[in-house]
Amino acid sequence: MKKVSISDIAxxxxxxxxxVSFVMNDKAVKMRISQEVIQRVERIAREMGYHPNQLARGLRTGKTKTIGLIVENISNxxxxxLAKTIEDEAxxxxxxxxxxxxxxDAVKARELINMLSQRQVDGYIITPTEELLEDxxxxxxxxKPVILIDRYFPDHKEIPYVLVDNYAGVTEGMQYLIGKGYRKIALVSIEVDMAHMNDRLRAYYDVLGMHGIGADEITLKLIPYGYDERSALQEIIDLLTERKDKIDAVFFLTNYLGVLGIEAIKRLDIKVPSEMAVLCFDDNDIFRLYTPGISVIRQPVREIGQRAILGLMERLKPANGNGAHEPINIKLPAELVRRESI
Amino acid sequence: MKKVSISDIAxxxxxxxxxVSFVMNDKAVKMRISQEVIQRVERIAREMGYHPNQLARGLRTGKTKTIGLIVENISNxxxxxLAKTIEDEAxxxxxxxxxxxxxxDAVKARELINMLSQRQVDGYIITPTEELLEDxxxxxxxxKPVILIDRYFPDHKEIPYVLVDNYAGVTEGMQYLIGKGYRKIALVSIEVDMAHMNDRLRAYYDVLGMHGIGADEITLKLIPYGYDERSALQEIIDLLTERKDKIDAVFFLTNYLGVLGIEAIKRLDIKVPSEMAVLCFDDNDIFRLYTPGISVIRQPVREIGQRAILGLMERLKPANGNGAHEPINIKLPAELVRRESI
DNA sequence: GATGATAGCTAAAACGATTTAGTTCATTAT
DNA sequence: ATAATGAACTAAATCGTTTTAGCTATCATC
Incomplete structure (x- = not known):
């Protein structure tokens, strides 16, 4: 059983x-094809099980009806x-x-962009890495329309982005912690020089500063990005062991770190929140189900996906002739979810 | 900046x-293109930033170097x-x-197969739904080579599959429970008439039978597939409430159900394992981190992905002329991971 | 009975590659 | 001097669509 092409039908x-092409593309009326022929062609196409070859179509029209989504790691x-939302919305x-x-990995990211571009995707939704600006x-x-998600280049507002308001989110978290009387708040983050993370860090320092909390009370731990799970966990365990008296709360800046944090806390048998309060940026089933429930700053994941697609679709509309689109620089509010860990 | 084509370079x-085509495809030597021309073409291609249009290439050669992966839900x-492993291996x-x-959803699955086929993917890795056999x-x-993963059609060995040995896995779990003295073992599963689930169910009954455990001691709960999270959770809560005395252990047959199960147990404040032992089919970060740690039957996720790709690649090799490939009917062993919940 | 309009199609180019079957020129063999 | 060989390329078909321009037959109009 071979593929059926338009010429087989013809x-x-x-x-x-x-x-046949006109009939298949609903241009038959405009092209004044007779009803009789329309019916016949449609019937034969159906009978033969015709499905248009999208490669050929894409080659001819320059549109593939496909968008490329580049994330950091789909298994996270x-x-x-985010991917599921984007799939559904698209x-x-x-x-x-x-x-x-x-x-x-910037090299890999670059390769992926090339790969997608060779496959002629119509638009891109990208979680950028460092050094990806030029590409x-x-x-x-x-x-080609591009929308950044989760991360961005703040100095380049001409590159649209949709992400959570990291600064406001961490600020809210910190103020909540401080409002509850904690001062020795350790921050555990990932060592990556990108704006979204710097925003989070900046919020941490700003809030501390506002409350006159000084360097001697600060514990900052940056886990190098390349570390495998084992090493990263060890780093956190070491931190929580060595500086136990100098910490009364820990704020994990990512989902992944928070999970490792819980593992460390479990191993060290630290009582939460009595011995140490815990807060994490970004939610996860685990945080909800763990006992005690871990309070988090929740990102509006679905809304990020929806807005990204909406923005992309607007830029993909045929009427893009003018070229002038309103800029997309969206920072969505995060939400503090109070559970039992603080 | 427009796209550079082979004729621009020419x-x-x-x-x-x-x-140019010969040079770009390393056929220059075979086609006796002079070194001088090779160098020149390569230089110009590099300078102009040439990247072959994969649509055109695919249209001509019939190969897109793309495989289609259909899963149940990428956010699970x-x-x-699995997807990440397959991406990496591919x-x-x-x-x-x-x-x-x-x-x-079978209708959606069918649409997806059509969509992928229109895009001319070279092969498929599919988590089938019911009624997908014909497609x-x-x-x-x-x-077009197809490898099924996670689920299969046992009566159709000519359709290759790679999955965990569900029957053996559940058998091991059940025997472990019974070995520990539990007899009133409730099973929570999803209502779907597919072989992989029936294998799990069958193992449950077989082991019970082997130990002379009768109908009066059996609790079986099937959650209808379409249920949203809320309703499914409620079902489990109801089950655990109403039949509390008739249950001394619960065995959740999927990852997703296990997570809901934990939530139910947490809400009802059931003591695990003293009041009730818990076991789940398929692992998850939560099970490891929850207190008490939930014992699981772990699926070899990565190996499933690897084997699937390996099998597909073999069928994709140019030497497929003979058509005779050794059948792929792989059931990989599951592993019982003992934690604290039993 | 020439002119124009309209209905109902079709021919052919184009998209960007790959690939088969030549072509041209120089060199060697007979 | 002619044929054969080989080196170094090129022309053109092809993949399956879309789309523009044009063709033919019929009918109305003056």
Whole structure:
């Protein structure tokens, strides 16, 4: 059983390929094809099980109805939910999503962009890595719409982004901790020089400063990105052991770190919140189900996905001739979810 | 900045497109293109930033170097990890993965297969739904390799599959429970008439039978598939409340149900394992971190992904002319991970 | 009975590659 | 001097669509 092409149908129906094409694309009326021919062609197409070859179509029209989604790691809950939302939302506009993971490696990210561009995707949703600015501008110069998610380049407002308001989120978390009387708040973050993380860090220092909490009370732990799970866990265990008296609360700046944090706390048998309060940026099933429930700053994952698709679709609309779109620089509010860990 | 095509290069280099094509495909030597021309073409291609258009290439060659991955739901941990493994493994063979979620809906699954087929993917890795048999056979008739994962059609060994040995896994779990003295073992499963689930159910009954445990001691709860999280949780809560005395252990048959189970147990404040032992099929970070740690039957997720890709690649090799491949009917052993919940 | 309009199609180019079958020129063999 | 060989390329078909421009037959109009 071989693939059926438009010309197979044409032959069988005794008409030209153009006619079949018009019928298949609902242009038959505009092209004044007779009702009789329309019916015949449609019937034969159905009988033969015709499905248009999207490669050929894409080659001819330059549109593939496909968008490329580049995340850090699809197996991470945050990105997995984001991907699912984006898949669902894109479907509403009859677009298909192709996703891939960078593992936060700029070289890999660059390769992925190339790969997607070779496959002629119509637009991109990207979780950028460091050093990816140039590649993204190339896409834009190429007239391909791009929306950044989760991370951004704050000095380049011409590159649209949709993400959580990291600064406000951490600020809220810190104020909550301080409001509850904690001062010796340790921060555990990942060592990556990107704006979204710097925003979180900045909020930490700003709030501490506002409350006159000095350097001697600060514990900051940055886990190098490349570390495997084992080493990262060890780092956290060491931190919580060595500085136990100098810490009365820990704030984990990512989902992944929070999970490791829980593991460390479990191993060290630290009582939460009596011995140490815990707060995490970004939610996860575990935090809800753990005992005690871990309070978190929740990101609006689904809304990020929805807004990203909406923005992309607007830029993909045929009327993009003018080229002037309103800029997309969206920071969505985070939500403090109070559980039992603080 | 417009896309650079092979003919742009040809023009600039003063040669024909054929020559450029040969150079770009490392066929230059075979086609006796002179070193001088090779160098020149390569230089110009590099300078102009040439990247081959994969649509055109795919249209001509019939190969897209892309495989389609259909899972139930990419936001579920199990499938997310599977997807990531498959992405990584495929990359080793220079293949790209396009994934999509069926939400366990046969209609959607069918649409996805069509969509992938229209995009001319070279092969498929599919988590089938019920009623998908015919569509899969069509792919095979079309000479497109398919490997099923996680689920299968046991009566159709000609459709290759890679999955965990569900029967053996549940058997091991049940025997462990019984070995520990539990007899009133409740089973919580999902209501779906597919072989992998029936295998799990069968193992449950077989082991009970072997130990002479009768109907009066059995509690079986099937959650209808379409239920949302809220309703499913309520069902489990009701079960654990109403039949509390008739249950001394619960065995959750999926990851997702186990998570809901924990939530129910937490809400009802049931002491594990003293009041009730807990076991779950398929692991999850939560089970490891929850207190008490939940024992599980762990699936070899990564190995499933690896074997699936390996099998697919073998069927994708150019030497598939003979058509005779050794059948792939793989059931990988599950592993009992003992924690504190039993 | 020439002119124009309209209905109902079709021919052919184009998209960007790959690939088969030549072509051209220089060199060697007979 | 002619044929054969080989080196170094090129022309053109092809994949399956879309789309523009044009063709033919019929009918109305003056």
């Amino acid at each position: 032959r069988k129906a005794g008409v030209s390929v153009s006619t 809950t945050f990105f997995a939910i 479907k509403k506009f009859d677009y298909k999503v192709v996703y891939c993971s960078t593992d936060n 993204i501008r190339k896409l834009q110069a190429d007239n | 023009r600039k280099a003063g040669v024909s497109v054929s020559t 941990t199990f499938f997310a990890i 990359k080793k063979f220079d293949y790209k993965v396009v994934y999509c979620s069926t939400d366990n 899969i056979r069509k792919l095979q008739a079309d000479n």
